[in-house]
Amino acid sequence: MQPTTGNLVADTICRTAEIGLTITGAADAGTLTIIDAAPVTVSGLCPECGNPGKLRDHIVRTLVDLPVVGFPTRLHVRVPRVTCTDTTCDRKIFQASLTCADDGAKLTHRVTRWVLQRLAVDRMSVSATAKALGVGWELVNQVAVDACRKLVYDNPSHLDGVRILGVDEHVWKHTRRPGQPSSFVTVLVDLTPLVTGAGPARLLDMRPGRSAEVLRTWLQERSPEFRRQVQVVTMNGFAGYATAVDQALPQARKVMDPFHVVHLAADKLDLLSATPAT
Numbered sequence: 226m227q228p229t230t231g232n233l234v235a236d237t238i239c240r241t242a243e244i245g246l247t248i249t250g251a252a253d254a255g256t257l258t259i260i261d262a263a264p265v266t267v268s269g270l271c272p273e274c275g276n277p278g279k280l281r282d283h284i285v286r287t288l289v290d291l292p293v294v295g296f297p298t299r300l301h302v303r304v305p306r307v308t309c310t311d312t313t314c315d316r317k318i319f320q321a322s323l324t325c326a327d328d329g330a331k332l333t334h335r336v337t338r339w340v341l342q343r344l345a346v347d348r349m350s351v352s353a354t355a356k357a358l359g360v361g362w363e364l365v366n367q368v369a370v371d372a373c374r375k376l377v378y379d380n381p382s383h384l385d386g387v388r389i390l391g392v393d394e395h396v397w398k399h400t401r402r403p404g405q406p407s408s409f410v411t412v413l414v415d416l417t418p419l420v421t422g423a424g425p426a427r428l429l430d431m432r433p434g435r436s437a438e439v440l441r442t443w444l445q446e447r448s449p450e451f452r453r454q455v456q457v458v459t460m461n462g463f464a465g466y467a468t469a470v471d472q473a474l475p476q477a478r479k480v481m482d483p484f485h486v487v488h489l490a491a492d493k494l495d496l497l498s499a500t501p502a503t
């Protein structure tokens with residue numbers, strides 16, 4: 226299909242060439258900036274059979290993109306719809322895929338990266354990030370959760386080589402109504418790279434709740450190879466975690482991590498200083 230010619234100045238400012246688009250127009254929609262764009266190249270191959278298709282018409286696909294000069298932005302991308310030329314193919318009509326976003330996605334890939342940077346690096350809140358994009362809190366939260374899951378869990382070697390396992394609790398919600406589940410989560414971290422000098426600790430998983438059962442269940446869900454290779458488990462002083470390790474990883478050595486050792490010692494000193502001298 227013929228490449229679309231766009232606006233070089235606008236493409237340079239908005240860096241749209243990097244995401245395979247070229248800008249064809251723009252509009253001020255008050256709180257939003259609308260940018261009309263088109264794909265620079267379109268393959269037009271049927272995703273089902275791989276045969277070249279025939280252009281049928283175009284539709285406008287709306288995508289949330291990075292804010293421009295502080296205003297939330299929507300891309301209106303003119304996407305070709307194509308008819309498959311193979312009469313035996315089950316796919317009669319398809320929409321051309323874009324390199325800047327997954328099929329059916331509401332956001333461009335670069336917005337997802339931007340969301341993670343704002344939340345994880347710049348410590349922005351989900352609300353502030355959502356406001357900058359002009360979208361809802363739930364969408365930003367879901368995008369961040371999905372992206373983290375993809376980064377952490379979809380790596381098939383994610384749980385390989387864990388010899389030193391760190392376990393701790395974390396209060397993820399500071400307000401709780403009666404009857405709601407625990408506001409604690411159990412956090413599991415691979416400390417092996419820290420000890421070997423290979424790099425920083427790695428987040429392995431987080432599970433709702435703080436109990437022996439939560440940790441025992443997580444450990445029992447792992448493969449026998451995983452459980453065999455864990456030599457040391459560092460944890461806080463919570464007896465439930467120690468019980469779970471005794472039951473699921475009997476060969477592993479349990480140690481209290483330095484933070485909790487110092488914390489415990491500081492508590493005892495406070496107690497001592499608060500006790501009247503006799």
Ligand SMILES: [Zn+2]
Nearest residue numbers: 271274309314
């Ligand atoms: Zn086809």
